[in-house]
Amino acid sequence: MEHLLEQTLNGLQLGFxxxxxxxxxxxxYGIIKLINFAHGDVFMIGAFVAVFGxxxxxxxxxxxxxxxxxxxxxxGMGIERLAYRPxxxxxxxxxxxxxxxxxVSLFIxxxxxxxxxxxxxxxxxPRVLPERRWEIFGVSINNVQVLVLVTVLVLVVFLQLxxxxxxxxxxxxxxxxxxxxxxxxxxxxxxxxxFTFALGSALAAAAGALFAMAYPQIHPFMGIMPGLxxxxxxxxxxxxxxxxxxLGALVMGQVEVLTAAYLTTDFRDAIAFALLILVLLFRPxxxxxxxxxxxV
Amino acid sequence: xxxxxxxxxxxxxxxxxxxxxxxVAEGEIVTLIGANGAGKSTTLRxxxxxxxxxxxxxxxxxxxxxxxxxxxxxxxxxxxxxxxRKIFTEMTVQENLELGAYIADPKRFHEDxxxxxxxxxxxxxxxxxxxxxxxxxxxQMLALGRALMLRPKLLLLDEPSMGLSPRLVQEIFExxxxxxxxxxxxxxxxxxxxxxxxxxxxxxxxxxxxxxxxGPAQDLQNHPAVKAAYLGGGQSANx
Numbered sequence: 001m002e003h004l005l006e007q008t009l010n011g012l013q014l015g016f017x018x019x020x021x022x023x024x025x026x027x028x029y030g031i032i033k034l035i036n037f038a039h040g041d042v043f044m045i046g047a048f049v050a051v052f053g054x055x056x057x058x059x060x061x062x063x064x065x066x067x068x069x070x071x072x073x074x075x076g077m078g079i080e081r082l083a084y085r086p087x088x089x090x091x092x093x094x095x096x097x098x099x100x101x102x103x104v105s106l107f108i109x110x111x112x113x114x115x116x117x118x119x120x121x122x123x124x125x126p127r128v129l130p131e132r133r134w135e136i137f138g139v140s141i142n143n144v145q146v147l148v149l150v151t152v153l154v155l156v157v158f159l160q161l162x163x164x165x166x167x168x169x170x171x172x173x174x175x176x177x178x179x180x181x182x183x184x185x186x187x188x189x190x191x192x193x194x195f196t197f198a199l200g201s202a203l204a205a206a207a208g209a210l211f212a213m214a215y216p217q218i219h220p221f222m223g224i225m226p227g228l229x230x231x232x233x234x235x236x237x238x239x240x241x242x243x244x245x246x247l248g249a250l251v252m253g254q255v256e257v258l259t260a261a262y263l264t265t266d267f268r269d270a271i272a273f274a275l276l277i278l279v280l281l282f283r284p285x286x287x288x289x290x291x292x293x294x295x296v
Numbered sequence: 297x298x299x300x301x302x303x304x305x306x307x308x309x310x311x312x313x314x315x316x317x318x319x320v321a322e323g324e325i326v327t328l329i330g331a332n333g334a335g336k337s338t339t340l341r342x343x344x345x346x347x348x349x350x351x352x353x354x355x356x357x358x359x360x361x362x363x364x365x366x367x368x369x370x371x372x373x374x375x376x377x378x379x380x381r382k383i384f385t386e387m388t389v390q391e392n393l394e395l396g397a398y399i400a401d402p403k404r405f406h407e408d409x410x411x412x413x414x415x416x417x418x419x420x421x422x423x424x425x426x427x428x429x430x431x432x433x434x435x436q437m438l439a440l441g442r443a444l445m446l447r448p449k450l451l452l453l454d455e456p457s458m459g460l461s462p463r464l465v466q467e468i469f470e471x472x473x474x475x476x477x478x479x480x481x482x483x484x485x486x487x488x489x490x491x492x493x494x495x496x497x498x499x500x501x502x503x504x505x506x507x508x509x510x511g512p513a514q515d516l517q518n519h520p521a522v523k524a525a526y527l528g529g530g531q532s533a534n535x
Contacts, residue, residue: 174387183365184346185370187395
């Protein structure tokens with residue numbers, strides 16, 4: 001029983017990290033109907049910047065995370081500006097944007113693998129905090145887990161405030177519901193799309209930083225699997241829906257960790273993705289997706 | 297106030313407008329009538345910047361706005377109530393009106409909101425409700441009210457009577473006339489040609505992307521070709 005609770009806690013930690021990545025996928029999809037496959041690589045860059053921050057640059061960890069978030073916000077906006085916006089303005093078909101996204105992703109992975117950038121080696125991440133463990137009702141919890149859980153909660157609350165309580169958030173929701181109508185309100189749609197990329201990328205960077213603390217090894221391809229899992233979580237929850245992405249990520253985290261703990265680690269990814277197929281068979285729009293996601 | 301010269305618009309390989317020219321003077325109600333697919337909505341979408349013309353020129357208050365982005369055209373004072381209303385159905389009535397005032401001076405917000413609520417009391421009653429729960433007529437009022445939040449100088453109205461009962465159509469048209477009397481210039485697109493001609497000063501008849509006829513609305517009301525094609529042989533056609 002204690003073992004189960006501990007595994008659930010591990011799953012929660014993983015799910016929380018996925019959640020921060022998944023909201024970025026879902027917000028971008030909600031607004032321009034694009035699966036931004038480069039999102040997992042932004043997560044990776046975030047991890048690297050944060051790790052450089054608290055190792056080479058000697059920043060305290062919260063500051064390192066903030067620097068990573070800022071750097072990736074700029075990176076995300078840059079990707080949108082250089083790779084996706086020109087296609088959108090030309091009215092290119094959606095598949096062209098999707099292939100571009102895959103291209104951007106591969107470019108980031110292989111460019112950062114070059115020796116003069118990050119290099120392709122696995123790097124071990126030193127501990128940011130001296131390890132502390134507590135026993136709560138017989139369940140062992142460590143300080144990194146607490147840090148991850150609290151940071152994600154704070155960021156999710158921050159995201160909710162931005163989306164539902166600010167003017168720019170209202171504009172984001174308007175653009176995602178009807179881009180033309182949003183234009184007629186005087187909203188500069190390109191700016192709002194840029195902001196959405198910045199926000200999503202900053203959250204992915206925070207996820208990368210937390211991931212590097214919890215699973216202390218980083219390399220240029222580290223974003224692929226978590227990116228894919230978070231994307232799956234977003235689809236599972238109903239792509240385009242922020243609460244859906246959060247729920248989907250929690251489910252993914254649990255399924256992955258519990259499968260590894262009670263079946264075999266080999267099945268971990270297979271079962272996570274099988275679950276996606278299963279859910280979509282019965283609920284094509286995902287757990288919290290709208291029944292008619294396509295607007296006419 | 298608005299001059300459109302030789303406007304050409306294409307969607308991919310399909311040419312929607314084959315060189316439309318028209319003008320709207322300050323204080324006028326001008327209507328564009330014509331069948332489905334004649335290019336009426338496309339003309340409005342080009343004026344407000346939602347589609348890029350292939351060729352031609354659009355001038356609003358002496359400024360060339362042919363290549364101006366839509367959000368800047370709105371800021372210049374061109375309101376557009378689009379076809380199908382396009383209200384934000386996942387938001388409340390109040391939030392829709394707030395979005396209408398997105399680029400307005402925040403100090404004016406309460407005054408403008410009250411003005412809209414006075415014109416459309418039903419919106420005040422339903423301000424906290426989701427816009428998706430409104431009836432068709434109320435949605436049209438919300439779309440109109442949302443555009444009015446910016447006090448537009450020129451209001452583009454696309455099929456405001458669509459899907460409404462004759463009584464509501466009457467109500468909406470009375471509101472349009474009232475708006476015009478209080479100083480808003482109006483460019484109205486309508487399939488309900490009889491109603492449109494009855495309130496307009498001037499009219500243009502569009503057919504497959506071209507202006508085939510134009511003149512004072514009263515003259516067109518009595519024009520034999522217009523009567524035969526759009527006014528159901530002279531009987532009033534509602535809906």
